[in-house]
Protein backbone atom coordinates (compact mmCIF):
# COMPACT_ATOMS: atom_id res chain seq x y z
CA UNK A 506 0.00 0.00 0.00
CA UNK A 507 1.30 3.44 -0.81
CA UNK A 508 1.28 6.01 1.98
CA UNK A 509 0.46 8.84 -0.41
CA UNK A 510 -2.88 10.59 0.05
CA UNK A 511 -5.42 10.07 -2.69
CA UNK A 512 -6.29 13.24 -4.60
CA UNK A 513 -8.61 15.33 -2.44
CA UNK A 514 -12.21 15.75 -3.55
CA UNK A 515 -12.53 19.25 -4.99
CA UNK A 516 -15.62 20.94 -3.56
CA UNK A 517 -17.09 24.28 -4.69
CA UNK A 518 -18.54 26.07 -1.66
CA UNK A 519 -20.56 29.30 -1.54
CA UNK A 520 -20.69 31.88 1.26
CA UNK A 521 -23.93 33.46 0.07
CA UNK A 522 -24.66 36.91 1.45
CA UNK A 523 -27.59 39.28 1.71
CA UNK A 524 -26.84 42.98 1.32
CA UNK A 525 -27.25 43.25 5.13
CA UNK A 526 -24.35 40.82 5.59
CA UNK A 527 -26.31 37.74 6.68
CA UNK A 528 -24.97 34.43 5.38
CA UNK A 529 -26.96 31.42 4.17
CA UNK A 530 -26.36 28.04 5.80
CA UNK A 531 -28.06 24.70 5.17
CA UNK A 532 -28.30 21.52 7.19
CA UNK A 533 -26.73 18.42 5.68
CA UNK A 534 -29.01 15.43 5.34
CA UNK A 535 -28.73 12.78 8.07
CA UNK A 536 -26.86 9.84 6.64
CA UNK A 537 -24.72 11.93 4.25
CA UNK A 538 -21.04 12.61 4.95
CA UNK A 539 -20.96 14.92 8.03
CA UNK A 540 -24.76 14.49 8.14
CA UNK A 541 -26.78 16.66 10.53
CA UNK A 542 -24.18 19.41 10.60
CA UNK A 543 -24.68 22.82 9.06
CA UNK A 544 -22.79 23.70 5.88
CA UNK A 545 -22.23 26.43 3.35
CA UNK A 546 -24.08 25.22 0.25
CA UNK A 547 -22.09 23.67 -2.59
CA UNK A 548 -20.84 20.35 -3.85
CA UNK A 549 -18.31 18.33 -5.77
CA UNK A 550 -16.67 19.73 -8.88
CA UNK A 551 -17.32 17.42 -11.82
CA UNK A 552 -14.80 16.52 -14.50
CA UNK A 553 -14.28 19.36 -16.97
CA UNK A 554 -16.00 21.99 -14.80
CA UNK A 555 -14.44 25.20 -13.55
CA UNK A 556 -15.15 26.10 -9.93
CA UNK A 557 -17.52 28.81 -11.10
CA UNK A 558 -19.40 26.30 -13.29
CA UNK A 559 -19.60 23.83 -10.43
CA UNK A 560 -20.81 26.38 -7.90
CA UNK A 561 -23.38 27.76 -10.36
CA UNK A 562 -24.70 24.24 -11.01
CA UNK A 563 -24.74 23.23 -7.31
CA UNK A 564 -26.50 26.41 -6.16
CA UNK A 565 -29.11 25.89 -8.84
CA UNK A 566 -29.63 22.22 -7.90
CA UNK A 567 -29.64 22.71 -4.13
CA UNK A 568 -31.23 26.18 -3.78
CA UNK A 569 -32.67 27.29 -7.11
CA UNK A 570 -30.57 30.45 -7.27
CA UNK A 571 -28.10 31.79 -9.83
CA UNK A 572 -24.97 33.57 -8.59
CA UNK A 573 -24.42 36.94 -10.29
CA UNK A 574 -21.35 38.21 -8.46
CA UNK A 575 -18.65 35.87 -7.15
CA UNK A 576 -15.25 36.34 -5.65
CA UNK A 577 -12.71 33.79 -4.36
CA UNK A 578 -12.69 33.74 -0.54
CA UNK A 579 -10.58 30.89 0.86
CA UNK A 580 -9.36 27.38 0.01
CA UNK A 581 -9.34 24.89 2.86
CA UNK A 582 -7.71 21.46 2.47
CA UNK A 583 -8.87 18.94 5.08
CA UNK A 584 -8.35 15.26 5.81
CA UNK A 585 -11.25 13.43 7.40
CA UNK A 586 -10.70 9.85 8.54
CA UNK A 587 -12.63 8.59 5.51
CA UNK A 588 -11.78 11.17 2.80
CA UNK A 589 -9.80 14.28 1.91
CA UNK A 590 -11.49 17.42 0.61
CA UNK A 591 -10.42 20.75 -0.78
CA UNK A 592 -13.13 23.31 0.03
CA UNK A 593 -12.73 25.95 -2.66
CA UNK A 594 -14.89 28.68 -1.18
CA UNK A 595 -16.34 31.67 -3.01
CA UNK A 596 -18.35 34.57 -1.71
CA UNK A 597 -21.63 35.14 -3.56
CA UNK A 598 -22.56 38.79 -3.17
CA UNK A 599 -25.42 38.94 -5.59
CA UNK A 600 -27.71 36.25 -6.93
CA UNK A 601 -30.94 35.85 -8.86
CA UNK A 602 -33.88 34.02 -7.31
CA UNK A 603 -34.93 33.19 -3.77
CA UNK A 604 -33.13 30.29 -2.12
CA UNK A 605 -35.24 27.32 -1.07
CA UNK A 606 -34.11 23.94 0.21
CA UNK A 607 -34.78 21.97 -2.97
CA UNK A 608 -33.49 18.75 -1.42
CA UNK A 609 -35.59 19.27 1.71
CA UNK A 610 -32.66 20.74 3.66
CA UNK A 611 -33.40 23.38 6.31
CA UNK A 612 -31.94 26.83 5.51
CA UNK A 613 -31.05 29.79 7.71
CA UNK A 614 -29.82 33.32 7.13
CA UNK A 615 -27.34 34.01 9.93
CA UNK A 616 -25.70 37.29 11.03
CA UNK A 617 -21.92 36.73 10.76
CA UNK A 618 -21.15 36.99 14.51
CA UNK A 619 -23.64 34.16 15.17
CA UNK A 620 -22.15 31.71 12.67
CA UNK A 621 -19.73 30.33 15.26
CA UNK A 622 -22.69 29.00 17.29
CA UNK A 623 -23.60 26.45 14.62
CA UNK A 624 -22.07 23.00 14.37
CA UNK A 625 -20.25 22.72 11.03
CA UNK A 626 -17.91 19.98 9.75
CA UNK A 627 -14.41 20.24 11.28
CA UNK A 628 -12.96 21.63 8.04
CA UNK A 629 -15.17 24.72 8.14
CA UNK A 630 -13.45 26.81 10.85
CA UNK A 631 -11.50 29.09 8.49
CA UNK A 632 -14.56 29.56 6.24
CA UNK A 633 -16.61 30.74 9.19
CA UNK A 634 -13.79 33.06 10.26
CA UNK A 635 -13.55 34.49 6.74
CA UNK A 636 -17.33 34.91 6.54
CA UNK A 637 -17.36 36.81 9.85
CA UNK A 638 -14.32 39.07 9.35
CA UNK A 639 -14.82 42.42 7.61
CA UNK A 640 -12.99 43.46 4.44
CA UNK A 641 -10.98 46.24 6.07
CA UNK A 642 -8.62 46.07 9.05
CA UNK A 643 -7.81 49.50 10.46
CA UNK A 644 -4.40 49.91 12.10
CA UNK A 645 -4.07 53.04 14.21
CA UNK A 646 -1.30 55.56 13.63
CA UNK A 647 0.68 56.76 16.64
CA UNK A 648 -0.93 59.44 18.77
CA UNK A 649 0.30 62.67 17.17
CA UNK A 650 2.75 64.59 19.37
CA UNK A 651 0.84 67.04 21.56
CA UNK A 652 -2.55 65.38 21.03
CA UNK A 653 -4.45 64.45 24.18
CA UNK A 654 -5.17 60.78 24.65
CA UNK A 655 -8.85 61.48 25.03
CA UNK A 656 -8.91 63.18 21.61
CA UNK A 657 -7.22 60.16 20.05
CA UNK A 658 -9.69 57.74 21.67
CA UNK A 659 -12.57 59.95 20.51
CA UNK A 660 -11.27 59.70 16.95
CA UNK A 661 -11.09 55.94 17.34
CA UNK A 662 -14.71 55.95 18.53
CA UNK A 663 -15.75 57.86 15.42
CA UNK A 664 -14.01 55.33 13.18
CA UNK A 665 -15.76 52.46 14.94
CA UNK A 666 -19.13 54.24 14.85
CA UNK A 667 -18.52 54.84 11.14
CA UNK A 668 -18.09 51.13 10.42
CA UNK A 669 -14.53 50.13 11.41
CA UNK A 670 -15.35 46.68 12.80
CA UNK A 671 -11.81 45.37 13.18
CA UNK A 672 -9.10 47.60 14.63
CA UNK A 673 -5.52 47.03 15.66
CA UNK A 674 -4.19 49.40 18.31
CA UNK A 675 -0.56 50.00 17.44
CA UNK A 676 1.25 52.87 19.16
CA UNK A 677 4.99 52.25 18.79
CA UNK A 678 5.80 55.72 20.16
CA UNK A 679 3.71 55.48 23.34
CA UNK A 680 5.16 55.12 26.84
CA UNK A 681 4.17 52.00 28.81
CA UNK A 682 1.76 54.08 30.90
CA UNK A 683 0.15 55.75 27.90
CA UNK A 684 -0.16 52.39 26.13
CA UNK A 685 -2.05 50.83 29.05
CA UNK A 686 -4.36 53.80 29.48
CA UNK A 687 -5.22 54.15 25.81
CA UNK A 688 -5.65 50.39 25.40
CA UNK A 689 -8.10 50.24 28.31
CA UNK A 690 -10.11 53.17 26.92
CA UNK A 691 -10.02 51.74 23.39
CA UNK A 692 -11.24 48.35 24.68
CA UNK A 693 -14.18 50.07 26.37
CA UNK A 694 -15.03 52.03 23.20
CA UNK A 695 -14.79 48.86 21.10
CA UNK A 696 -17.26 47.11 23.43
CA UNK A 697 -19.67 50.01 23.20
CA UNK A 698 -19.44 50.16 19.43
CA UNK A 699 -19.50 46.39 18.81
CA UNK A 700 -16.07 46.52 17.15
CA UNK A 701 -13.25 44.03 17.66
CA UNK A 702 -9.99 45.43 18.98
CA UNK A 703 -6.58 43.75 18.79
CA UNK A 704 -3.60 45.03 20.76
CA UNK A 705 -0.29 44.95 18.94
CA UNK A 706 2.16 42.62 20.62
CA UNK A 707 0.78 42.65 24.18
CA UNK A 708 -0.69 39.26 25.08
CA UNK A 709 -0.85 39.94 28.83
CA UNK A 710 -2.81 43.16 28.43
CA UNK A 711 -5.08 41.55 25.82
CA UNK A 712 -5.94 38.84 28.36
CA UNK A 713 -6.54 41.41 31.06
CA UNK A 714 -8.80 43.60 28.89
CA UNK A 715 -10.48 40.77 27.01
CA UNK A 716 -9.37 42.03 23.58
CA UNK A 717 -7.66 40.21 20.74
CA UNK A 718 -3.95 40.39 20.06
CA UNK A 719 -2.03 41.15 16.88
CA UNK A 720 1.33 39.40 16.80
CA UNK A 721 4.36 40.84 15.02
CA UNK A 722 6.17 38.15 12.97
CA UNK A 723 8.92 37.69 15.57
CA UNK A 724 6.30 36.93 18.24
CA UNK A 725 4.58 34.35 16.05
CA UNK A 726 7.94 32.57 15.80
CA UNK A 727 8.71 32.91 19.50
CA UNK A 728 5.29 31.80 20.79
CA UNK A 729 4.80 28.61 18.83
CA UNK A 730 1.23 28.29 20.09
CA UNK A 731 -1.91 30.37 20.14
CA UNK A 732 -1.81 32.71 23.14
CA UNK A 733 -5.58 33.36 23.50
CA UNK A 734 -8.70 31.22 23.62
CA UNK A 735 -10.76 30.72 20.47
CA UNK A 736 -13.22 33.41 21.58
CA UNK A 737 -10.54 36.16 21.21
CA UNK A 738 -8.99 37.06 17.87
CA UNK A 739 -5.34 36.38 17.12
CA UNK A 740 -3.89 38.15 14.06
CA UNK A 741 -0.36 37.65 12.73
CA UNK A 742 1.95 39.85 10.66
CA UNK A 743 3.75 38.06 7.83
CA UNK A 744 6.17 39.03 5.09
CA UNK A 745 6.86 35.77 3.27
CA UNK A 746 5.78 32.14 2.82
CA UNK A 747 7.62 30.91 5.90
CA UNK A 748 5.93 33.40 8.18
CA UNK A 749 2.53 32.55 6.69
CA UNK A 750 3.21 28.87 7.50
CA UNK A 751 4.15 29.83 11.03
CA UNK A 752 0.97 31.86 11.46
CA UNK A 753 -1.13 28.90 10.29
CA UNK A 754 0.79 26.47 12.54
CA UNK A 755 0.24 28.79 15.52
CA UNK A 756 -3.51 28.71 14.96
CA UNK A 757 -3.84 32.43 14.16
CA UNK A 758 -7.33 33.43 13.05
CA UNK A 759 -5.97 35.54 10.23
CA UNK A 760 -2.75 36.93 8.79
CA UNK A 761 -1.66 40.25 7.37
CA UNK A 762 0.83 40.03 4.48
CA UNK A 763 2.88 42.91 3.11
CA UNK A 764 4.07 45.30 2.06
CA UNK A 765 2.22 44.67 -1.18
CA UNK A 766 2.95 48.09 -2.68
CA UNK A 767 5.38 50.88 -1.80
CA UNK A 768 4.38 52.67 1.38
CA UNK A 769 5.40 55.96 2.94
CA UNK A 770 5.57 54.47 6.45
CA UNK A 771 8.17 51.82 5.43
CA UNK A 772 10.06 53.38 2.49
CA UNK A 773 12.99 50.92 2.79
CA UNK A 774 10.93 47.74 2.57
CA UNK A 775 10.85 46.11 -0.88
CA UNK A 776 7.21 45.60 -1.86
CA UNK A 777 6.04 42.12 -2.78
CA UNK A 778 4.04 43.37 -5.73
CA UNK A 779 0.56 42.15 -6.62
CA UNK A 780 1.60 38.96 -8.45
CA UNK A 781 3.75 37.70 -5.62
CA UNK A 782 1.08 38.57 -3.04
CA UNK A 783 -1.44 36.54 -5.00
CA UNK A 784 0.92 33.58 -5.37
CA UNK A 785 1.86 33.61 -1.68
CA UNK A 786 -1.71 33.48 -0.39
CA UNK A 787 -3.09 31.03 -2.96
CA UNK A 788 -2.91 28.04 -0.61
CA UNK A 789 -2.99 29.70 2.79
CA UNK A 790 -5.94 28.17 4.69
CA UNK A 791 -6.66 31.23 6.87
CA UNK A 792 -7.91 34.67 5.79
CA UNK A 793 -5.14 37.07 4.72
CA UNK A 794 -5.35 40.87 4.61
CA UNK A 795 -3.14 42.76 2.16
CA UNK A 796 -1.05 45.56 3.71
CA UNK A 797 1.09 48.29 2.28
CA UNK A 798 0.18 51.31 0.15
CA UNK A 799 -3.47 50.26 -0.15
CA UNK A 800 -6.82 51.98 0.36
CA UNK A 801 -10.50 51.10 -0.07
CA UNK A 802 -10.27 51.77 -3.82
CA UNK A 803 -7.93 48.74 -4.09
CA UNK A 804 -10.36 46.30 -2.46
CA UNK A 805 -11.93 44.76 -5.58
CA UNK A 806 -8.52 44.03 -7.07
CA UNK A 807 -7.04 42.51 -3.90
CA UNK A 808 -10.18 40.48 -3.21
CA UNK A 809 -9.91 39.14 -6.73
CA UNK A 810 -6.58 37.64 -5.59
CA UNK A 811 -8.42 35.92 -2.72
CA UNK A 812 -7.39 38.46 -0.05
CA UNK A 813 -9.84 38.81 2.83
CA UNK A 814 -9.48 42.54 2.29
CA UNK A 815 -7.01 45.31 3.03
CA UNK A 816 -5.23 46.40 6.21
CA UNK A 817 -4.04 50.00 6.40
CA UNK A 818 -3.09 52.94 8.55
CA UNK A 819 -3.08 55.87 6.15
CA UNK A 820 -5.50 54.27 3.70
CA UNK A 821 -8.22 53.96 6.36
CA UNK A 822 -7.53 56.48 9.16
CA UNK A 823 -9.04 59.95 8.90
CA UNK A 824 -7.48 62.75 10.93
CA UNK A 825 -10.64 64.87 10.84
Ligand SMILES: Nc1nc2c([nH]c(=O)n2[C@@H]2O[C@H](COP(=O)(O)OP(=O)(O)OP(=O)(O)O)[C@@H](O)[C@H]2O)c(=O)[nH]1
Nearest residue numbers: 516518538539544545546547548549590592626628629
Ligand atom coordinates in the same frame (compact mmCIF):
# COMPACT_ATOMS: atom_id res chain seq x y z
N1 LIG B 1 -21.09 21.68 0.48
C1 LIG B 1 -20.28 21.62 1.53
N2 LIG B 1 -19.51 20.51 1.71
C2 LIG B 1 -18.70 20.47 2.78
C3 LIG B 1 -18.62 21.58 3.70
N3 LIG B 1 -17.70 21.25 4.67
C4 LIG B 1 -17.23 20.00 4.38
O1 LIG B 1 -16.39 19.39 5.02
N4 LIG B 1 -17.83 19.51 3.22
C5 LIG B 1 -17.57 18.20 2.63
O2 LIG B 1 -17.38 18.31 1.24
C6 LIG B 1 -17.81 17.11 0.58
C7 LIG B 1 -18.63 17.37 -0.67
O3 LIG B 1 -19.78 18.12 -0.42
P1 LIG B 1 -21.30 17.68 -0.83
O4 LIG B 1 -21.73 16.49 -0.03
O5 LIG B 1 -22.08 18.93 -0.70
O6 LIG B 1 -21.23 17.22 -2.35
P2 LIG B 1 -22.46 17.21 -3.40
O7 LIG B 1 -23.36 18.38 -3.16
O8 LIG B 1 -21.82 17.06 -4.73
O9 LIG B 1 -23.31 15.95 -2.92
P3 LIG B 1 -23.58 14.52 -3.52
O10 LIG B 1 -22.34 13.73 -3.21
O11 LIG B 1 -24.76 14.07 -2.71
O12 LIG B 1 -23.84 14.68 -4.96
C8 LIG B 1 -18.56 16.31 1.63
O13 LIG B 1 -17.71 15.27 2.05
C9 LIG B 1 -18.78 17.29 2.76
O14 LIG B 1 -18.80 16.63 4.01
C10 LIG B 1 -19.43 22.72 3.50
O15 LIG B 1 -19.43 23.71 4.25
N5 LIG B 1 -20.24 22.69 2.41
Ligand SMILES: [Mg+2]
Nearest residue numbers: 546547548549
Ligand atom coordinates in the same frame (compact mmCIF):
# COMPACT_ATOMS: atom_id res chain seq x y z
MG1 LIG C 1 -23.84 19.65 -1.59
